[in-house]
Every structure is written in C-alpha cells, then in structure tokens.
Amino acid sequence: MADKTLKYWGWGYAEDGLSAADTKSLLATFADGFGINPSRDRAFPTMDAITLPTPKVEAPANLAKISTTDKHDRVVHSFGQSQPDSLRIYNSDFDHVVDVVAYPESNEDIAAIYDWAGDANAAVIPFGGGSSVVGGVTSDVGSKYNGTISVDMTRMNKVLEVDAVSRAARIQGGARGPELEAQLKPHGLTLRHFPQSFEHSTFGGWIATRSGGHFATLYTHIDDLVESTTTVTPVGDIVSRRLPGSGAGPSPDRFIAMGSEGSLGIITEGWARLQGRPTFKATAGFRFADFFDAARAVRAVSQAGLYPANVRIVDGTELKVNGAGDGSFTLMVVSFESADHPVEPWMARAEECCLDAGGVVDVDWRDNPQAHLQGAVGAWRTAFIRMPYNREQLTPRGIISDTFETATTWDAFETFYHAIKDATQTAIRDVTGHDGAVSCRFSHAYPDGPAPYFAFHAPGNADGKAMLEQWQEIKTRCSDALIANGGTITHHHAVGRDHQKWYEQQRPALFGDILSDAKKRLDPKGVLNPGVIVG
Numbered sequence: 001m002a003d004k005t006l007k008y009w010g011w012g013y014a015e016d017g018l019s020a021a022d023t024k025s026l027l028a029t030f031a032d033g034f035g036i037n038p039s040r041d042r043a044f045p046t047m048d049a050i051t052l053p054t055p056k057v058e059a060p061a062n063l064a065k066i067s068t069t070d071k072h073d074r075v076v077h078s079f080g081q082s083q084p085d086s087l088r089i090y091n092s093d094f095d096h097v098v099d100v101v102a103y104p105e106s107n108e109d110i111a112a113i114y115d116w117a118g119d120a121n122a123a124v125i126p127f128g129g130g131s132s133v134v135g136g137v138t139s140d141v142g143s144k145y146n147g148t149i150s151v152d153m154t155r156m157n158k159v160l161e162v163d164a165v166s167r168a169a170r171i172q173g174g175a176r177g178p179e180l181e182a183q184l185k186p187h188g189l190t191l192r193h194f195p196q197s198f199e200h201s202t203f204g205g206w207i208a209t210r211s212g213g214h215f216a217t218l219y220t221h222i223d224d225l226v227e228s229t230t231t232v233t234p235v236g237d238i239v240s241r242r243l244p245g246s247g248a249g250p251s252p253d254r255f256i257a258m259g260s261e262g263s264l265g266i267i268t269e270g271w272a273r274l275q276g277r278p279t280f281k282a283t284a285g286f287r288f289a290d291f292f293d294a295a296r297a298v299r300a301v302s303q304a305g306l307y308p309a310n311v312r313i314v315d316g317t318e319l320k321v322n323g324a325g326d327g328s329f330t331l332m333v334v335s336f337e338s339a340d341h342p343v344e345p346w347m348a349r350a351e352e353c354c355l356d357a358g359g360v361v362d363v364d365w366r367d368n369p370q371a372h373l374q375g376a377v378g379a380w381r382t383a384f385i386r387m388p389y390n391r392e393q394l395t396p397r398g399i400i401s402d403t404f405e406t407a408t409t410w411d412a413f414e415t416f417y418h419a420i421k422d423a424t425q426t427a428i429r430d431v432t433g434h435d436g437a438v439s440c441r442f443s444h445a446y447p448d449g450p451a452p453y454f455a456f457h458a459p460g461n462a463d464g465k466a467m468l469e470q471w472q473e474i475k476t477r478c479s480d481a482l483i484a485n486g487g488t489i490t491h492h493h494a495v496g497r498d499h500q501k502w503y504e505q506q507r508p509a510l511f512g513d514i515l516s517d518a519k520k521r522l523d524p525k526g527v528l529n530p531g532v533i534v535g
C-alpha cells in the first residue's frame, strides 16, 4: 500500500478507477435514461498546475521527522470525498490547504502536536482515511487560526492484542479496513464492519464518525462493536474500561469518543468485539412492482427478529441509474450468514415475508452459493463496487452527483419519503431547470424504522463555481426537509462541516451547551477540528 499514490481528485489510488468503457456506459445511462448530459468535458488540474500558499506554520524540531509539507500530501489531506470538495479541487480552490501533515507514531507524538498547535495557534484536523463525505477533514477553519495541521493516523495501524476467549481485539485508530482484517484473519476472527469505504477508511475514523457497516440489521454501527476506547486530548488521555456491558452512568465511549469527529480528541486505539468468520451464507433477490410493498417486506423481516446480514431495497430509478434495472421494479436483496449454523430456516421465513408483501423471486437462494452474483442482485452488486469512482468522471463533466442518508420510524415513513423526495426534486428543478434523477434505497433497517439513502443527479452549470452554488442550494433544501420532517441529518455519514447547521437544529439546545462545555474543558485552546460538532 505504501508504494501506491492516493488520488487527490477522487477515490482510491491513482491507478484505480473506471475503465473507458465503464465511463462511456455511465455517461450513456445518464444521457439516454434521464437526459442528463455533460455541460463541459474538462479535467481536474494536474499537480504541476496547482500552486499552494506557502506553509504558515513550521513543525518544531521534535516533530520534524514525522511531519511534511510535501505538495501532494498537503492537497490530499485538505479535502475529503464530498461533492463540494470534488468541485473545490476542480475549481483549483487551494486557498485553505493544510500547512503541514504530521504522521504520529505514538500517543506522545500526538501530545507534542497539541503543544505545538496551541503555541502556534494552529488548527488540528485528525485524518484517518480522508473518506469523509461531509467536510469532516476539509481544511477550511476560518481566519482565527495562524495555520492548519493535518494529523494522519495511518502509521498507528496495528492490531495490538487479540483476546480469542472473549473474542475481542485491541486495534490502533489508524488501521484501515483491509489492514485490520488481515491481522485478524490468522485468528479466524473478523470485526465484520464493512462500510462501502472500507478500503480507505480507518478504525478510529469509524468510531469518530459512528460509521455504519454493510450489514443492514443488528450490529449496524461501529458503536455496537466497541468495548472501550483511548482518546488522547490536549489535557490528557481518556481510557475507558474494557467491559462487555456496563450500567455505570453515561458511557465515556459514547460521551467522548463516538461521534466526536476529531473535535474532542484523537482516538488512538480501542478494544472491539469480534466474530467468527462466516461459513454459512445465503442470498436471495425479490422484485416488487411497488416501492412501498418492498418497504413493507423490509418491515416484516425486521420485525420478525430474523436479523439478516442484508435486507436492502433499491428503487427502480437507483437501479436504472446504475445500469442494474430498467426502472420498472424495486429490488430487495436479503442475505443471511453465520459462522455457527445453517441459515436456511431464517431465509425461508424471510422469503415468506417478501412473497406475502407481493415480491416475486429475482434470484432463488436454494442450493445457490452464487446467488449474490446473479440477476439484478449481481448487477446491483457490481454497480455498488464501482460507484465510488463515478464522481471523478462526473464532476469535470459538469454533472452534479450526490447522496444523503437519514432514518425515520415506520409509522412516519411514507409521508416522510414523499416529503423528502418532493423537496429534492423541486430543488433540482428550481436550481438546474431539469428534472434530474432522484432515487432511494434502504441502507439499514431496524424493527422500528428504516434508514433511507437518497441519491440525486442533475446537469450542473458549465462553470465550476456556479455548479458549487447549485449543489449548495439543493443540499440546503434537502437538509431543511430532513429536519422539518423529523428525520436525522445523517444516519451514518456523520456531521462534518457540511451538516453542522442542521445538527445544531436536531440536537437539544442544552445538550449542545454541554458539548460546548466539554470541548472547552478538553480542548481549552480550541484547536481541534474547529467548526465540527461544536460550532
């Protein structure tokens, strides 16, 4: 991994991305299916064409060997993977890039970075994989600071201990998904937390953002898998006790580490609950003529106590946008897996729920270990793997492409869905003069409600700056609608800079005051990720 270069203009390594044929087919789907055509055909600026401001702060001697002002490093660490960040790079907006990137190797290094930042009045932005889609690592911290230091955690990437008896491991915060799974594999164990960004996101980043994994029920968020955490703050370390459960007051993990998004401290390690590697697996696919019938099937399965690994519905538009359907049906994917027992009885019951709600079989699960690769299920899976690479093709061609995700209770779902979809559709029409494409899937499902995940695409202005304004207007109206209709501003993408305004509306005001007080106590000089979580 060390030999590979991360892209600054998109997802993953420089050598990875869509093939020319995939790009052609993506653009054809947008044009033929939705009338969304490129408004330009340009490229991201090359590294040679990028000019950065001179660094405003300099690492002290004790941190010089773990710090760099390398141009590529500074650019990569100044942006996440959001639509506005993609546009800022396209627009060559490098005014706010980080000044120095530091790669700590120990908690002591982090303490020394805090001392330096406090003395220099520099902002500190913790950086895991940089996969934030909500501006969590975007280095625009305002004029109050003399500079910005990105703290890249990826040198702290080890599994330090495995307790095979309790099935838990002590994992450093900077371990990326593949690194930590590779270290757990010899023990026959897995963390079994697979966000779509798994390859380029870290254990500490997951905890800091309360990420949601691929598994759609039961252990959905990393929260469910964390036993204890170590958070290094500017005034000392917070190390919680390792326990399978505890009723002793508010949880330090939940109060300080989980969801802190780099604003209260840096999570350097944690104990996580592990599971056996699954050997029994089954997948089925069902088609529904009506989206709400499919939603009813998800509710029935979720409330039956079956806890499938996957219970996802994908509407016709989303399938069509991704070349996995013609728009005429909603797909429901159901999977079960276990390291311990055959899963057929559970699948049989889930199938009954789907057929009762009006589903017809797309892919049969019986004696079919390849079911996940077949039919619309397989086509959707292929598209899902390719999806992270789409934006780097769409932004320079002037096509707006973004997603947002939320949650609501089942009793409110249908009204909520219509309100959000209408608000998004209307915003797109008002802003672009085009219908665009608005789609919905469920990323996760609970007995009391689903987590709907919306995507929208529209032709943007040929001018990149105007396109950024168009995105902002659409995003604002979608976010207003989420809050006005009782949803959450995010189910798992986190708050970052982009959702802060709506997070402040969502959380109780007094709770916001308490968070602010906690921040003042833990980060008295206010250097940690300014503008995130605590405004």
Ligand SMILES: Cc1cc2nc3c(=O)[nH]c(=O)nc-3n(C[C@H](O)[C@H](O)[C@H](O)COP(=O)(O)OP(=O)(O)OC[C@H]3O[C@@H](n4cnc5c(N)ncnc54)[C@H](O)[C@@H]3O)c2cc1C
Residues within 6 Å of the ligand: 011, 080, 081, 125, 126, 127, 128, 129, 130, 131, 132, 133, 136, 137, 153, 173, 174, 194, 195, 196, 197, 200, 201, 202, 203, 204, 205, 206, 207, 208, 209, 210, 211, 212, 213, 214, 260, 261, 262, 263, 265, 266, 267, 268, 388, 492, 493, 494, 496, 529, 532
């Ligand atoms: C293609 C793609 C797919 C995605 N799929 C999912 C998904 O399935 N589920 C999901 O939940 N999210 C998803 N995301 C969003 C993102 O991957 C998650 O928010 C992820 O948890 C971020 O981890 P990271 O290590 O990349 O953190 P970063 O992006 O580097 O940082 C995110 C935030 O956490 C802070 N932070 C990072 N590390 C630490 C640390 N050690 N201590 C304290 N603060 C820290 C940062 O300051 C920042 O505020 C996706 C993103 C992309 C680009």
